[in-house]
Amino acid sequence: MYRGGVGQFSYLLHRVTGVGILLFLLVHIADTALICLGPGYYNRIMALYAHPVFKLSEVALFAAVLFHALNGIRVFLVDFWERGTVYHKKLFYLEAIVFFVVMVPVAYKMVGSFVLGSLF
């Protein structure tokens, strides 16, 4: 199915991030449902999310949502803007730039302190 090129790459990433976000949505509904069992259960699961492994997963989740959102805008433009098909590759490079410009400070805010703290 994969034939190479920017379009197929973004298509694959869009599907992989989409499935990942859907799976997390199911987990997130389950963990939020624990709140009906009372503060004890809910606060314990939230404390678990503060674990470094989950904090790194949180960065991955944000990255997946951000990529899916940016690429979704690009798909929307290709579908509805008459020049979209002409610029779809340029739009992908623009999307990649925006992705990294946003991700660097976001990752720093989420895990910067303990990642840098464990290095130095």
Next chain:
Amino acid sequence: MEAGADWSVESGGRPMPEGGLELYAWIFMRLSGVALLFLALGHMVLMHILNSVEVIDYDFVARRYASVLWRTYDFLMLFLAMLHGVNGARTILADVVTHPGRRFLFQSILFTVGAVFLVLGALVIFTFQPV
């Protein structure tokens, strides 16, 4: 994958279906996508950047859910995200699983799981009362 889908697939999108339910699903994906752009990214920024899992606990949710506005926001996001996600997974299964019986089985499981979690999530959003 659909035939004659050259430009759309090459640029990473899914070709616009000719009509029927598939066309409505295609349009729904784009409209719900735009709404989720604000709802889901807003949620991520608010809960994961401005706040964080370190400060989110039972009392935080209780204060937040004192407002019917946040419950409405969350339900709208849950509803659209689940439909958007399940429909996306449905098209992936349609592309990947070629055996009709197996495809029907996997899609049935997908719809069932999606419906159960949507109902569970909606129940929590609308019935939660802090102790």
